[in-house]
Every structure is written in structure tokens, then in C-alpha cells.
Amino acid sequence: MAGLCSNSIDGETLEKARRELNEDPDTREQVIADFRAAIEEKENDPELEGVVFERKDSPFLLRFLRAKKFDQSRSLSLYMKYHTIRRDHGKIFTEDDSSANLSHILSSGILYVLNGRTRNGEKVVCIRPEKWDMEQDPAERMIRTVLLILDKLLEDEETQVHGIRVFEYFQGIEFGQLWKFSQTEAVKNGTFVKILQDSTPIRLKGVHFLCQPWYISLVLTIVKPFMKEKLRQRLHIHGTDFTELHSLMDTSLLPAELNGTGPPLEYFIASRLFKDELGEQGGGAEGVVNQNEENEQ
Incomplete structure (x- = not known):
């Protein structure tokens, strides 16, 4: 009963999932069915009033199981937090979070997704805070955009297993920009950290x-x-010492800004992930490839 994994996931990744995540292809479907049943038992819980479990399909549930190493209790807790935080923080989640509505941020040069993967198989999201105009795009909209990108990347089972790293590239950032960011409600009350750390089904391997x-x-x-x-x-x-970074990822996959031999950072603009939805707005730099047509490692 190993039918849930797509053909794109290779044997080495399957072995990693077995070794690190306690995933057994022979029992996976039954584990997911048990997980779904546990979720359905929670649907009438008074504490979950106003919470809507929009997705209970197997590929979606598998993200949570992998994120918590197939521990049913921890996976269920993550699934609940994923939904309750959307109920409790309406200011962040009530606005349209489609790629079309967030296309401005996706194309603004704040967020990038590098081609290929690290030597350990992780995908890399690069953030350039210098480009963020908080007057035009408040923190709540930025959070939604980051989550939209993560959700897109998690459609790939390889990424579910290997995880994601975040590169924060601060070149050009001014004191006033960081100060303004530090005073936003989402930072001061820890909402942004809690969403990424406790309420999103990713394996965050490094920042x-x-x-x-x-x-x-x-x-x-x-x-x-x-x-x-x-x-x-x-x-x-x-800082400006990229030695560790180069040991983590082949320099041919790193942009010139990070002392790599790849193309400039703008080539990897996040909007390219959504080019089917955004049309011309999502094309990014000329020659950008779809994330599934990567130059692997």
C-alpha cells in the first residue's frame, strides 16, 4: 500500500523518510486514515468553534505527519494549531491570500526561491528585507505571502521530507527599516515566529x-x-563570510550576491513559482525555469 507517494520521490528520499521520519510505505495509507479519523473526532470540540477543517485529503495530511515524524499526537496538535491560528488572527488571514492578490509582493524583489537544493536536499527561500516597503505592504500581508510560498513548495514531496532553509540577506538594510519591523505587532507578540514554528507543517532546517x-x-x-x-x-x-554557506550548497546554485557562480538574485524572484496563475506577472527574469525543472544539486 505504498501508492500515496508520487513517482517524483526517489529511493534515497524514501529511505531518508523511513530513517528520519519513521515513515513506512507499507502502513502509510492506514496511518493517514487513522489521522483523518482523529481529526474528525475533534470537529465537534467546543474549543474549536469557528474553526473550519477545509482539507483532509491524504496529500495534505501527509505534510503534517512528515513534519512531526509520524507521531500521531504531535501531528494532530500541529494540524489543530494550523487551523486555530487562522481563526484567532483574523487580521492576518481574512484577506484574500491568493497568488493574484499577493502578486505585488511576489514580484517586488523581497522574496526568492533558489533553484536546486542544498547538499542535504533542502529547498532555499531567500528574503531581502531591504526591498520591503512596510507602508505599502504591512507585516500581515508579508506573512501571508511567505506562507503562500511555503505552501507551494510543500506540494513537492521531496521538500516535505528534506525540509526548507531560509536565507535572510540584509545587504542595504537601514536602521529605520529594521526598527519599524521590530515594532510591528506580529513581531512584538511573537505571532510570526509562532506561525512558522508551531503552526506550519514544514521541517525548518535553518535560518x-x-x-x-x-x-x-x-x-x-x-x-x-x-x-x-x-x-x-x-x-x-x-555576516559576510560565506564559507559555511558554500559548504552547504553548490556555488553554481548560489546567486552572485552570495559569492556564487549562478545568476543574480533577481533571477530567482518568487513570482516565478506562480507563473501559471499570474501569467506575464509571474515570469521573473528571462529564462527562469519552473521549480520542478530544477538543476538538481
Whole structure:
């Protein structure tokens, strides 16, 4: 009964899923069925009033099981938090979160997804805060856009298994921009951290700060108390030393801005992931390929 995995997932990845995530292809479908039944038992819970479980299909549920290493209890908790946080933070989630509505941010040069994968198989999302105009696009809209990108990447089973890394590229950021970001409600009350850490079915393998100014400590001082120890240990502060970065990922896959031999960062604009939905708006730089037509490792 191994039919749920797509043909795109290779034997090495399946072995990694078995070894690291406790995934057994022979029992996977039954585990998902049991997980779905546990969710359905929760649907009439008074504490979940106003919560709508829109998706209970197998591919969607598999994301949560993989994120929590097939632990039913932890997977169920994550699934519940995924939905309750959408009920409890209406300011973030009530607006249209389609790629068409968020196309401005997707095309603005703030968010990128690199081609290929790290040597460990992770996908890389690159963020360039310097390009963020918070007057035009408040933090709530940025959070929705990041989640839209993550959801798109999680359609790929390889990414579900291997995970995602985030590169924060701070070149050109000004003190005023970081200060304004540090004072947003989503940062001060830890909402952004809680959404990524506790309410999204991803394996977040690392957050890398690149070319960061000294005043990045303003933000870290605020957000670190909301981070679990596991996430704190996955923060990497590189400055302008990209040695560790180059050991993590082949330099041919890194943009010139990160001392790679690949094309400029703009080539990897996030809107290219949604070119089918956005049409010409989603094309990115000329010659950009679809994420499934990657130059692997």
C-alpha cells in the first residue's frame, strides 16, 4: 500500500523518510486514515468553534505527519494549531491570500526561491528585507505571502521530507527599516515566529543571516524569547563570510550576491513559482525555469 507517494520521490528520499521520519510505505495509507479519523473526532470540540477543517485529503495530511515524524499526537496538535491560528488572527488571514492578490509582493524583489537544493536536499527561500516597503505592504500581508510560498513548495514531496532553509540577506538594510519591523505587532507578540514554528507543517532546517548589520540584535532580542531551543540552535549568523554557506550548497546554485557562480538574485524572484496563475506577472527574469525543472544539486 505504498501508492500515496508520487513517482517524483526517489529511493534515497524514501529511505531518508523511513530513517528520519519513521515513515513506512507499507502502513502509510492506514496511518493517514487513522489521522483523518482523529481529526474528525475533534470537529465537534467546543474549543474549536469557528474553526473550519477545509482539507483532509491524504496529500495534505501527509505534510503534517512528515513534519512531526509520524507521531500521531504531535501531528494532530500541529494540524489543530494550523487551523486555530487562522481563526484567532483574523487580521492576518481574512484577506484574500491568493497568488493574484499577493502578486505585488511576489514580484517586488523581497522574496526568492533558489533553484536546486542544498547538499542535504533542502529547498532555499531567500528574503531581502531591504526591498520591503512596510507602508505599502504591512507585516500581515508579508506573512501571508511567505506562507503562500511555503505552501507551494510543500506540494513537492521531496521538500516535505528534506525540509526548507531560509536565507535572510540584509545587504542595504537601514536602521529605520529594521526598527519599524521590530515594532510591528506580529513581531512584538511573537505571532510570526509562532506561525512558522508551531503552526506550519514544514521541517525548518535553518535560518541564515547574511550581511546583517549590528543592529539586527534589535529584532533578535524581541523574537528569541518566542523561539523554542531547537529553532534557536538553527539560527546561523554569517555576516559576510560565506564559507559555511558554500559548504552547504553548490556555488553554481548560489546567486552572485552570495559569492556564487549562478545568476543574480533577481533571477530567482518568487513570482516565478506562480507563473501559471499570474501569467506575464509571474515570469521573473528571462529564462527562469519552473521549480520542478530544477538543476538538481
